[in-house]
Amino acid sequence: AQSVTQLGSHVSVSEGALVLLRCNYSSSVPPYLFWYVQYPNQGLQLLLKYTTGATLVKGINGFEAEFKKSETSFHLTKPSAHMSDAAEYFCAVSGGSNYKLTFGKGTLLTVNP
Amino acid sequence: EAQVTQNPRYLITVTGKKLTVTCSQNMNHEYMSWYRQDPGLGLRQIYYSMNVEVTDKGDVPEGYKVSRKEKRNFPLILESPSPNQTSLYFCASSPQGARNTIYFGEGSWLTVV
Numbered sequence: 297a298q299s300v301t302q303l304g305s306h307v308s309v310s311e312g313a314l315v316l317l318r319c320n321y322s323s324s325v326p327p328y329l330f331w332y333v334q335y336p337n338q339g340l341q342l343l344l345k346y347t348t349g350a351t352l353v354k355g356i357n358g359f360e361a362e363f364k365k366s367e368t369s370f371h372l373t374k375p376s377a378h379m380s381d382a383a384e385y386f387c388a389v390s391g392g393s394n395y396k397l398t399f400g401k402g403t404l405l406t407v408n409p
Numbered sequence: 410e411a412q413v414t415q416n417p418r419y420l421i422t423v424t425g426k427k428l429t430v431t432c433s434q435n436m437n438h439e440y441m442s443w444y445r446q447d448p449g450l451g452l453r454q455i456y457y458s459m460n461v462e463v464t465d466k467g468d469v470p471e472g473y474k475v476s477r478k479e480k481r482n483f484p485l486i487l488e489s490p491s492p493n494q495t496s497l498y499f500c501a502s503s504p505q506g507a508r509n510t511i512y513f514g515e516g517s518w519l520t521v522v
Contacts, residue, residue, distance in 0.1 A: 305449070328507075328508045330511075332513075337515075337516075338515060338516075339413075339499055339513035339514050339515045339516055340452075340499070340511075340513045341513070342510050342511070345510065347508070386451060386452065390506075390507040390508045393507070394459075394505070394506035394507055394508050395440075395457050395459055395465065395506060395507055396454060396457070396467070396507055397442075397454070397507040397511060398454075399444075399451040399452040399453075400451055401449060401450060401451040402451050
């Protein structure tokens, strides 16, 4: 079985501040981990993914995430928030099977001027 | 342009009136899937297809049907829609399964009254 828990359904930061969105996963096998972003009235698009190898993964728009097996975490960070980062962010895991991607419930990021 | 196209984007229908949401991808992807997105629940997988003529249930298949008669198309069928199927629906595809980058359509807002 696989599952994802995103801590915090809503995160609010000031423009220029650090963005930290938390994600913990459960998987019985080494996981493939993803962060997707959903802008208003749009579909989801991939921010970054971890498959194997380097545990620090860099994605688009200055985001990065670190896979920590001991903590079963895959938190998303960005050093300096921009107004255009306001969106909903979803963490997802694909574990033992290649047909199923399980999403967390999402975190809505608000960026204040 | 590589894309996943869903139609209709917006639909209001009445209980019990059969409807089909079409999905087409132009990337020659093997894997296609349908998700529904509900507030506070994230995305949940309805059905998936690993290849032509191969489909299987996801987490919430009740009340839905799919078919995969050709690689590019994966329609979602609601034989007798009910109000609890009011949701935002996403079609998605990837080259080979859930561990690849998944590409999403723009979504179909469905309201059943």
